[in-house]
Amino acid sequence: MNTTPITRRFALGVAAAAASGRLLPARAAAEPVKIGFVATMSGPFAATGEIMSKAAQLFLDTHGRALLGDTPVELIVRDDGGANPDTAKRLVQELVTRDRVQYVAGFQWTPNANAVGPLLNQAKVPCVLMNASGANTTRLSPYFVRTAFTQWQVCLPLGKWASGTRGWPKAYVLVTDFGPGKDAEGAFTKGFKESGGEIVGAAAMPIQSPNFVPFLLRAKEAKPDVVFGFHPGGVQASSFMKAAAEAGLREAGIQLIGSQDLTSEEELPNMGDAALGVITAGQYSLVGDRPANRAFVEAWKSKYGFKPVRPNYMAVGVWDGMHAICTAIQATGGKADTDGAMRALSHFATDDSPRGPIRIDPATREIVQNIYIREVKPVGEELGNVEFATVPAVKDPWKDLNPA
Amino acid sequence: MTADIAFQALGYGSVLYLISVGLSVTLGLMGFINLAHGIFAMIGGYLAAVAVAGWGVPWPAMLVLAPLATAALAAVLERTLFARLYGRSELDQVLFCIGIVFIAGALIRLGFGPTLQPMPLPPALRETVQVAGMGFYAYKLLVIGVGVATALALLFGLERTRAGAIIRAAVENRGMAESVGLRTGPIFTATFALGGALGALGGILGADVFGLNPAYALDVLVYIQIVVAIAGLGTLRGSFLAALLIGVIQTLSAYYVPEMGTILLFSVVFLLLLLRPRGLFGRV
Numbered sequence: 001m002n003t004t005p006i007t008r009r010f011a012l013g014v015a016a017a018a019a020s021g022r023l024l025p026a027r028a029a030a031e032p033v034k035i036g037f038v039a040t041m042s043g044p045f046a047a048t049g050e051i052m053s054k055a056a057q058l059f060l061d062t063h064g065r066a067l068l069g070d071t072p073v074e075l076i077v078r079d080d081g082g083a084n085p086d087t088a089k090r091l092v093q094e095l096v097t098r099d100r101v102q103y104v105a106g107f108q109w110t111p112n113a114n115a116v117g118p119l120l121n122q123a124k125v126p127c128v129l130m131n132a133s134g135a136n137t138t139r140l141s142p143y144f145v146r147t148a149f150t151q152w153q154v155c156l157p158l159g160k161w162a163s164g165t166r167g168w169p170k171a172y173v174l175v176t177d178f179g180p181g182k183d184a185e186g187a188f189t190k191g192f193k194e195s196g197g198e199i200v201g202a203a204a205m206p207i208q209s210p211n212f213v214p215f216l217l218r219a220k221e222a223k224p225d226v227v228f229g230f231h232p233g234g235v236q237a238s239s240f241m242k243a244a245a246e247a248g249l250r251e252a253g254i255q256l257i258g259s260q261d262l263t264s265e266e267e268l269p270n271m272g273d274a275a276l277g278v279i280t281a282g283q284y285s286l287v288g289d290r291p292a293n294r295a296f297v298e299a300w301k302s303k304y305g306f307k308p309v310r311p312n313y314m315a316v317g318v319w320d321g322m323h324a325i326c327t328a329i330q331a332t333g334g335k336a337d338t339d340g341a342m343r344a345l346s347h348f349a350t351d352d353s354p355r356g357p358i359r360i361d362p363a364t365r366e367i368v369q370n371i372y373i374r375e376v377k378p379v380g381e382e383l384g385n386v387e388f389a390t391v392p393a394v395k396d397p398w399k400d401l402n403p404a
Numbered sequence: 405m406t407a408d409i410a411f412q413a414l415g416y417g418s419v420l421y422l423i424s425v426g427l428s429v430t431l432g433l434m435g436f437i438n439l440a441h442g443i444f445a446m447i448g449g450y451l452a453a454v455a456v457a458g459w460g461v462p463w464p465a466m467l468v469l470a471p472l473a474t475a476a477l478a479a480v481l482e483r484t485l486f487a488r489l490y491g492r493s494e495l496d497q498v499l500f501c502i503g504i505v506f507i508a509g510a511l512i513r514l515g516f517g518p519t520l521q522p523m524p525l526p527p528a529l530r531e532t533v534q535v536a537g538m539g540f541y542a543y544k545l546l547v548i549g550v551g552v553a554t555a556l557a558l559l560f561g562l563e564r565t566r567a568g569a570i571i572r573a574a575v576e577n578r579g580m581a582e583s584v585g586l587r588t589g590p591i592f593t594a595t596f597a598l599g600g601a602l603g604a605l606g607g608i609l610g611a612d613v614f615g616l617n618p619a620y621a622l623d624v625l626v627y628i629q630i631v632v633a634i635a636g637l638g639t640l641r642g643s644f645l646a647a648l649l650i651g652v653i654q655t656l657s658a659y660y661v662p663e664m665g666t667i668l669l670f671s672v673v674f675l676l677l678l679l680r681p682r683g684l685f686g687r688v
Contacts, residue, residue: 044619047518203662210613210623211416214658217408235520235615242612246541248532270522308517 032072033334035325036095038088038106041079044235047266047309048108052131053077054304055315056105059322062299067326071334076101080112088112089119096123102336103128103325106318110134110179117141124338126328126345130321131314134179135398138365143338145345145365147321147358149283149313151183152398154259155230157371157391158281159191162226162257165389170200172224174215176231177204184230184259187397192228200224207232212243220252229258238267245274255279260385263376265312268383275376275383283369284313284355287384293354316354320367324348324360357393366396407538409659415544417651418551419613421644422606423624424631425558426599428643431632432575434592436490439501441603441628442621443508448474448604449616450512453523463526470608471601478600482593490592505621513618523611547609554602555644562640571595630673636686646684 037056041049056075064073076099078091088109095101096119104120104127107113113132117140120127129137129146138144162168171192175181181204189199201222205215219227227249231237241263244256256262260282263275286297296319300311328344349359358369371394374385427441451473452466461469485504489497529543562568573581574588582588607616614624630650635642650669657668676684 044617044622046513046618050518205658205662206666208626208666210627211412211654211658213412214409214655215662217412218659218662235617238520238522239613239615246544246612248539266519270520272522308519 030070030072030334032074033103033329034074034076034099034101035103035105035322036092036099036101037075037077038080038091038095038104038112039077040082040108041077043082045082045108048131048314049079051266051309051312051315052106052108052318054300054309055311055318056322058299058303059319059326061303064322064326067323067330068334071329073326073329077106080109083109083111085111085115089115092116092119096125101125103328103341105321105325106130107132108314110137113137113144114140117144120144126338126341128321128325128345130317133183135183135396135402139404142365143342145324145342145348145360147324147360147367148317149367149369150396150398151180151230151259152187152401153369153394153396154281154283154371155184155187156191156397157394158257158259158373159188159193159197159228160195161191161281161373161389161391162195162228163192163197164195168197168225168255170198170224171226171228172200172219172222173202173228174219174230175202175204175228176207176236178207178232180232181207181230183398188228188230210239212240213247216244216247216249220247220249220254223252224254226255226257229256229262231258231261235267237262237264238270241271241274241278250277257281260284260313260374263374263385265385266309268376268385271383276378278376279373280376280385281371281373282313282385283371284316285372285374285385285387286311287379288355288372288387290354290356292352296354311354313355320350320353320355320358323350323353361395364396364399366399368393368395370394409655411540411544411548413652413655414548414648415651416613416655417648418548419606419610420627420631420650421551421647422554423603423610423614424606424628424647425554425640425643426602426606427628427632428635428640429558429602430596430599432639434490434596436486437494437497437501438486438599439498439625439629440504440508440621441599442624443505444474444478444600444603445607445610445614445624446508446512446616446620447477447607448601449523449607449611449620450516450521451604452608453521453611453616454516456524457522463524463529467605467608471604474604475597475601479593479597482596486596487589487592505625508621509618512620516618518618521616523608523616543612550605550609551644554605558640630669632683634673634676634683636680636683639683639685642683642685 039049039052060073080088092104104125107129108131110132113129114137120141120143126143129144129148131148133148133150135150135152138146173185173189175185203215231240249256257279260280263278263280265286268275324345327348328341331344332340346360346362346365351357356370358367361368371391372387373389374387376383377386423445427438430436430438448470451470455461455466456463489500525543531542532539533542570586574586574591578588631646635646653669653672657664
């Protein structure tokens with residue numbers, strides 16, 4: 001007798017399999033195209049995951065539907081909990097082998113993205129980086145496409161603008177001591193020096209430091225014209241701005257500048273007057289005066305409101321990334337065709353992104369986009385990053401500086 | 405500039421002291437390592453921030469009301485939850501506390517969202533005050549004042565008052581205290597509530613350093629533990645000096661050797677604990 005005894009474990013297994021849809025016969029008429037979406041949905045950085053997943057769903061519910069007609073799409077959101085390369089790897093493995101996703105997307109963290117490169121090469125699944133900004137990631141697998149940005153893309157033009165166009169002679173550089181902080185420091189320093197500026201000092205702040213005033217007092221001592229600050233954004237950026245106000249940078253006639261993380265849209269309301277007049281560079285501002293952006297912000301507002309999170313550059317990185325994926329699904333007719341999908345993704349271009357005209361450079365699979373120089377000003381009753389200068393169609397400079 | 409740095413160190417030290425002294429109190433008294441102590445600072449801070457920003461309650465009023473409300477909540481939590489863990493194994497206690505931290509963080513996130521909760525300050529506190537030709541940020545002066553006053557009040561209260569004597573008796577020898585007729589249960593509850601109130605005070609006054617957000621209790625956890633360990637488990641006197649020491653080290657290293665990051669702080673902590681495993685003021 002070879003009958004399998006129905007143990008409790010076996011029964012549970014059947015129940016679990018049924019619940020996950022494994023045993024259910026014949027699904028709905030058309031198999032949905034699955035997109036695995038890895039973001040940080042819990043822990044201290046949960047706000048970013050909330051912004052990213054909301055943006056993805058918003059695109060699918062609005063433009064996505066128009067693009068795809070009745071091809072069903074399923075977004076499978078997975079939580080990496082922060083900068084956890086091992087978790088990200090496991091999640092992508094599950095998404096690819098068990099959920100059989102056709103696209104992988106999302107990614108806030110460069111280390112997480114870097115860790116899944118080898119997996120993509122094995123599984124031959126396209127992966128759209130919607131927020132991770134480490135410059136070398138796209139070199140790690142030919143299946144990476146980036147709709148986010150790189151620190152070099154943002155900070156090099158800012159450096160050039162600050163010393164060249166604006167004419168500030170001396171800068172002090174203050175960055176958080178981790179990968180992107182080093183990228184920001186290198187890019188800004190290069191740009192600032194190339195246009196004739198001088199760096200009078202630099203310091204890397206520990207990533208978990210709660211008290212920024214002493215760093216800023218030291219910077220003030222060096223008597224620069226500008227302090228360039230870089231932060232991973234979020235709660236720490238608010239503390240940093242308050243510290244800058246307390247250290248009396250403004251009273252000393254020192255201008256605070258930085259990448260967009262310094263005055264990111266979701267924290268700006270919490271910063272209050274401390275942020276007024278701060279100049280940043282970035283690819284997206286909530287108050288950017290473009291029809292596509294107004295429509296995007298309206299759509300967000302009517303679906304989610306502005307509490308607890310509002311759209312920022314991360315939301316737009318996801319929005320455009322989902323746009324690229326939907327275009328690829330359209331081009332491949334929803335079939336699993338990696339080459340076709342990669343061709344569509346790496347030639348993706350639109351003039352109607354909330355951030356202006358964008359395109360993917362097929363050679364590097366990196367986004368080419370405008371970088372705007374913005375100043376924090378009152379807009380209506382709130383503060384906004386008001387764009388006042390544009391550096392058009394910026395490619396990622398790191399790729400040219402570091403040929404493969 | 406030296407005055408500026410000293411002032412910053414003192415201000416930061418005061419915040420650390422207020423946030424962590426509550427843990428020293430409960431640890432000394434009950435031998436219970438309440439790793440969830442940070443939630444009281446978080447709750448106090450959120451209460452004050454929401455009341456001031458949302459309901460227009462004056463900030464100074466919340467500086468008193470929020471700690472009182474937090475104390476009440478702490479007393480309830482002590483009776484219903486924490487008291488069950490007294491005398492249990494350390495692993496049980498730690499797991500329990502970390503669980504509480506995650507639950508509190510998730511509830512805060514549900515109620516107030518994942519971003520920073522801004523603490524609106526009265527304009528008078530955001531002025532720079534001139535003292536002896538030097539400018540000081542009024543708010544930091546207040547923080548330092550409250551920190552020093554709390555340290556003195558605690559010291560005086562425990563050494564010189566009847567209530568202090570009762571608490572000390574219960575700590576020294578619970579069995580003997582009970583046999584001379586002291587009911588230690590309510591004493592523990594009251595002391596736990598006091599610890600919660602002190603934490604709340606720290607949460608409110610320290611909101612510009614440790615920003616109020618759902619992960620707050622984890623953000624401060626390391627610093628609270630350093631202060632308590634350096635001070636010596638359960639000494640109140642040591643807490644203020646330990647907090648000050650940490651404040652000075654972090655501020656000086658950030659100003660003079662920023663490239664050393666937190667290496668300096670943790671090296672000093674490491675060395676101190678190597679030389680004095682029971683902390684600066686720990687009972688041997």
